[in-house]
Amino acid sequence: MLMDMSTVDPINRTLNAEFKFRCHHDISCFTKCCSRKSIILTPYDILRIKDRLGISSGDFLEKYTYTYIDEETSHPYAVLKTMDDNEEKCPFVTPAGCSIYEDRPSNCRYYPVGQGIMIVDSDKGPIKEEFYFFIKDPNCLGYQGDREWTIGSWRIEQGADLYDEMNREWKEIQLRRNTSEQSKLTPNKQAMLYLASYDIDKFRKFVFESKLLDILEIDKEEVEKIKTDETALMKFGFKYLKYILMLEETLKVRGEYKKGEHSHEAEGFGSAI
Ligand code: SF4
Numbered sequence: 001m002l003m004d005m006s007t008v009d010p011i012n013r014t015l016n017a018e019f020k021f022r023c024h025h026d027i028s029c030f031t032k033c034c035s036r037k038s039i040i041l042t043p044y045d046i047l048r049i050k051d052r053l054g055i056s057s058g059d060f061l062e063k064y065t066y067t068y069i070d071e072e073t074s075h076p077y078a079v080l081k082t083m084d085d086n087e088e089k090c091p092f093v094t095p096a097g098c099s100i101y102e103d104r105p106s107n108c109r110y111y112p113v114g115q116g117i118m119i120v121d122s123d124k125g126p127i128k129e130e131f132y133f134f135i136k137d138p139n140c141l142g143y144q145g146d147r148e149w150t151i152g153s154w155r156i157e158q159g160a161d162l163y164d165e166m167n168r169e170w171k172e173i174q175l176r177r178n179t180s181e182q183s184k185l186t187p188n189k190q191a192m193l194y195l196a197s198y199d200i201d202k203f204r205k206f207v208f209e210s211k212l213l214d215i216l217e218i219d220k221e222e223v224e225k226i227k228t229d230e231t232a233l234m235k236f237g238f239k240y241l242k243y244i245l246m247l248e249e250t251l252k253v254r255g256e257y258k259k260g261e262h263s264h265e266a267e268g269f270g271s272a273i
C-alpha cells in the first residue's frame, strides 16, 4: 500500500458527491502536493508522458520510475520516482507548476479525489463498481475555496474521464486478487503483466517479432490497427493479459496450435514470454 492512509477520508463516494475546492497559482500551498507522493502510474499515463518527452517507454521507466510489488498479489506497479532533494519533489514540478500538465498522470488529475474499483454483489451476480473518496491533506488549502463541484464534474474538468476509459480494463485486471484462488503470479506472468502494462515499445516487439500473431486468431483489421495505433496496442495488451491470467476468454488460439505438432508453442505462449 503506497497511499498515505492518514489523509484518506474513509467514506466511499459516488460521482454525485459534492465538495468545494479551489486550486490556483496564487495559493500559498501551490505545488506542495507535488512532493513526497508515491504516484502509481497507469499504462495510459506512461503512453502520454513518454510521448510528450519524446523517449521510449523503456527509457521513461528506467529514468523516472521504480517498481513496487504488491505483497498480496505480486502484481508489479510503476511508481513515479521523486527527486533526490530534501523535499522529495516530483521530477516534473517547477516553480510555475507542473511541466507536463496536459499529460499529467491520472492520480494527479483526480487529486484531491481518489478512486478505485471493487467487486460488489448485485441481482445479476458480482459486478465491477468504481468508487471514489476524498483525500484530506491538511497542507492542501484547496478545500477552503468556494468553487462547487461534484466528483463527476471534477473528473470531466480534469480530463480524468478519458484516462478512466483508457485504463478501465487494466484496473479490472488488478481485481484479480478477488477472483483468483492463486493470488501470486508465476515470475513469467508477473514479467508479462509489467511489460504489457508499462513498456509498450518492448511489448510491440514481443507482439510483432514473436509467433504470437501466428498462434492467435486475430482479425487482420485489428492487427493493422495495433501496428500503428499505440492506444489500440495498449488495449490489446489488456486483452492479452486477461487471457494469460485466465480472467476472461478474450483471445482464441488457432486450431492447429491447440493440439498436434505445434501445441508446445501454444503452451509456451500461454505461460507468457
Ligand atoms: S490547493 Fe491542494 S492541490 Fe492545489 S496546489 Fe495547493 S496542495 Fe496542491
Ligand code: SF4
Binding pocket: 033, 034, 035, 037, 090, 091, 092, 093, 094, 097, 098, 099, 100, 101, 104, 105, 108
Ligand atoms: S506530474 Fe505534475 S501534477 Fe503530478 S506530481 Fe508531478 S508535477 Fe505534480
